[in-house]
Amino acid sequence: MGKPEVLPDPQFQVDRHELVRRLAAVLPATSLLYSTEDTKPYECDGLSAFRKVPLAVVLPENEAQVQAVMRVCHELKVPVVARGAGTGLSGGALPHEQGVTLGLSKMKSILDIDPVARTAKVQPGVRNLAISEATAPHGLYYAPDPSSQIACSIGGNIAENSGGVHCLKYGLTVHNVLKVRFVTIEGEVMELGSEGLDSAGLDLLALVIGSEGLLGVVTEVTVKLLPKPQLARVVLAAFDSLEKAGQAVANIIGAGIIPAGLEMMDKLATQAVEQFVHAGYPLDAEAILLCESDGTPEEVAAEIERMEAVMRASGATQIRLSKDEAERLRFWSGRKAAFPAVGRIMPDYYCMDGTIPKRKLAEVLEGIDRLSKEFGLRCPNVFHAGDGNLHPLIMFDANVPGQSDLAAKFGSRILTLCIEAGGTITGEHGVGVEKINEMCVQFRPDELETFRAVKTAFDAHGLLNPGKAVPTLNRCAEFGMMHVHRGEERFPDLPRF
């Protein structure tokens, strides 16, 4: 399979001069960039292997300007690619060479905090962490915490349905957003969701969350806030095999415990991290688990006791408990810094994101290990063990001829492995351009057609983020992909794992 090619799109033939003239009529000068010098910084997001320069970048200051841009693009039939903070890892904000990149970075006000309703109303460009910082004086916080939370925006979180290390207990973005204002490609504003738990009509809010910019642009977000737990502590447990660590995860869940976070790292990952942040991880362990409990001091004490007992019974070779908040943060710092830590010891890495049923953990890890040897590329693993979301980090050097492509092939094989185990090709990073070919493997043609039909209901001309997230059947045929559906069918030419 290899790295998906991003083909030029003959469908769109845009008169750049006319486009800029029309955009200039509806935007302040500081909100419109069109010289290559100005637009080049927007050529990629966190998936830097893909780069394209858009015709123009617009940075609207308010909803009315977003509407105006959408109306211009709709009329001129120009692709629109929305962009939050550009930290996405699947290329969802990769520009379209015949399109406009619509950046939400200027819309970053926190509009309202209601401590009784426990909600905050914010603009899409507000940073994830800024919400928790602003609501901390009320003892509240916003739960989903992707590793990029210092930088990533809530609008981008909605596009990708982001998670984080605490989503096992507190859910993904879709579980923590109550309402959005949303601008359609025609420039109409819709309100989706409500301050209540349910809404009348079809659940378009849930449909929009995770839709990767395919349906419209979110201009205002009402999030659910949670009371900040009085205390949180982390158990760090070491194991002498990945299998035992995997079994410990199953045992924790099986014992009826719902940890606030349950993360696993293998030896390659802990070693990379220790050199970088000195989180205090044992270097001889084949795998470590980080297992957090939060709540009142009584709750935490009782739960930690049960967690430690399960870890011991599962064969942990070492168990440590964070003794204070500083140590708790230090334990997490290693996990949160795993990606840059790997980036530090190898010029390039490719962060994968797949989800598998928890019972298949050992089997899939073994498969990845086999592939690692086959491709001759190291692949440390960090993952949200509690919910089966893997992040293998394929290490390579793009300056060595052929390694980029090898890494992409390796990644594609890992995703196929996830599908065959009954899992899915995305945990929380989205499909974007990165995994668009694997969509052909995971879904049947009629399933892909349903996705496209739903998209068409919002965007009849296919102007919103074309070429991302949902492949055309044409593309699937072109790339020789075929559906491998939960092991029921398989492409005869695909190697068996």
Next chain:
Amino acid sequence: MGKPEVLPDPQFQVDRHELVRRLAAVLPATSLLYSTEDTKPYECDGLSAFRKVPLAVVLPENEAQVQAVMRVCHELKVPVVARGAGTGLSGGALPHEQGVTLGLSKMKSILDIDPVARTAKVQPGVRNLAISEATAPHGLYYAPDPSSQIACSIGGNIAENSGGVHCLKYGLTVHNVLKVRFVTIEGEVMELGSEGLDSAGLDLLALVIGSEGLLGVVTEVTVKLLPKPQLARVVLAAFDSLEKAGQAVANIIGAGIIPAGLEMMDKLATQAVEQFVHAGYPLDAEAILLCESDGTPEEVAAEIERMEAVMRASGATQIRLSKDEAERLRFWSGRKAAFPAVGRIMPDYYCMDGTIPKRKLAEVLEGIDRLSKEFGLRCPNVFHAGDGNLHPLIMFDANVPGQSDLAAKFGSRILTLCIEAGGTITGEHGVGVEKINEMCVQFRPDELETFRAVKTAFDAHGLLNPGKAVPTLNRCAEFGMMHVHRGEERFPDLPRF
């Protein structure tokens, strides 16, 4: 507004003889009912004010038979109305006079329980409570608990996105279902969702949950199970005014407590209930609150202490704590029996379902009280106070000429009140036929058109549950309805509240 008229549908002209012949060819004889004697028991669901006899009732035994029925109806262009246990309160399963009612009652097997993944895979006809009963030996249960949980089916819960008294802490159906198998009107099977937290592509699972049979028929459901809390206790607090009780709700939430349940009943409701089930409610209180804590004994003890302190500070005139499981169940029995209790003292009642922002509680209750006097109909109130979901019960006697219509008008005015307060016309019962006119009030024409476009993506010929949930613009115009959107616009002829 009054009771929505259900007009005959000239769009469908079905040859009944041909239909029955074709269905008989794909179903066992015991799965096809077509004599009026046999089909009449299916003429209504829990909203018995509306009745229609379908052309045929099919009761498939497996997914292949569901597919076969869908193919026949798709080919002959016959409406299909799916039906679970028939306990729905908004007429979602009201038959179509030119259609087939597809009952899922024979598909009631529990297919798999996985205690480590904490999931159960069941057929759609399985009763809500049966899931918790079957998983109890593993210490697990299925959290959403609508009052009808003894009878209602998981398939129906999905159609309506049902909640229950514990949904404040544990969420609605959409938060507790991981995956479904789903048959389209063309008879194709799709798998939506995954065993992981997120799935690739658009979130069609969330779209299908709460879609009231408009998109397809669910044939298999994988639900999330939760560990059964070791202990649960309920605080019963009495107040001498609705306002104080409402303020106590805000204070509980404001104190950072997330109760397992937080329910409010007014004096009319408690009095009706006490005569019926003797739940032990104080009869002199203007309002009572039921506030549950669950968890380990230590957690519950600590949380109950905080709940009681807030109740006292909020002016509770009496506070009682369930002393054992029997008393806890007795406290809840009154709340869960509120509907039949009211039914016992008045020939008819109309159970409303709307959601409002919690801060508007006192204002909306006052409005309902004023309407109650205006219409001369009593209206006890029970509601999920923690999430702002109201269930006013309009009492009337259908044998008194004009009272049915008066009750429907009263109900419609309550729903408009909810919309004007920034709320929504459904909390957990769905729209069905009951609230289809109010959809015209809550949503703008372009919003309704988006709902219809999404439906059309699944059902191009409009065969699935026609006339329910999403009105045509035609219908809105016919009934003289107009959009009242969160107080921004209003229909000039509507009386002000």
